[in-house]
Amino acid sequence: QQQVKQSPQSLIVQKGGISIINCAYENTAFDYFPWYQQFPGKGPALLIAIRPDVSEKKEGRFTISFNKSAKQFSLHIMDSQPGDSATYFCAASIRGTGKLIFGQGTTLQVKP
Amino acid sequence: DTEVTQTPKHLVMGMTNKKSLKCEQHMGHRAMYWYKQKAKKPPELMFVYSYEKLSINESVPSRFSPECPNSSLLNLHLHALQPEDSALYLCASSQGTGVNQPQHFGDGTRLSIL
Secondary structure, three states, rough: OOOEEEEEOOEEEOOOOOEEEEEOOOOOOOEEEEEEEEEOOOOEEEEEEEOOOOEEEOOOOOOEEEOOOOOOOEEOOOOOOHHHHHEEEEEEEEHHHOOOEEEEOOEEEEOO | OOOOOEOOOOEEEEEOOOOEEEEEEEEOEEEEEEEEOOOOOOOOOEEEEOEEEEEEOOOOOOOOOEEEOOOOOOEEEEEOOOOHHOEEEEEEEOOOOOOOOOEEOOOOOEEEOO
């Protein structure tokens, strides 16, 4: 199964709050899990990524948590800002192919 | 500004036209990709080039023809497209197709088929 399931579809958070987006997968051939941020009219921009042998990775206000046994991973955005309002995609890469499978996306709105 | 440059930014063409999309990167990456993205949907992989050779074709109709003239350049030739082919076409590149190779995207070409 080459799907990546992402939730929620949309999210509204107050400024300063924590935004949490979840993803789940089935295929054990996935070996790399990036998150992308996309603004309207722009291409996806790599935000942060994690390997399956790491349980957590933090870069600034962005943290990925990874649960290999549950085949789940999530993005936490701390101190969310209006400038974070965008569409976020989780993705998973199939080992050795470069093939990237995206989740369905989450539209985040951070209210001032 | 992205390091993957796509031209043109917008393209309107009729169903009988022939046009090409261009993608360029100067990061020394050896893998390049074409994706199609419909509104409010995730990008969907079309083609993967590794070391200038086509390694993945995701059963894309033959009216889309990719070309990789050199390691920095990727083209997508379009012919006899259908209205449902209207979408944002994204190019991406990475150092390779191995483990932990992040893909960097351009801002895409917005294609409209009349």
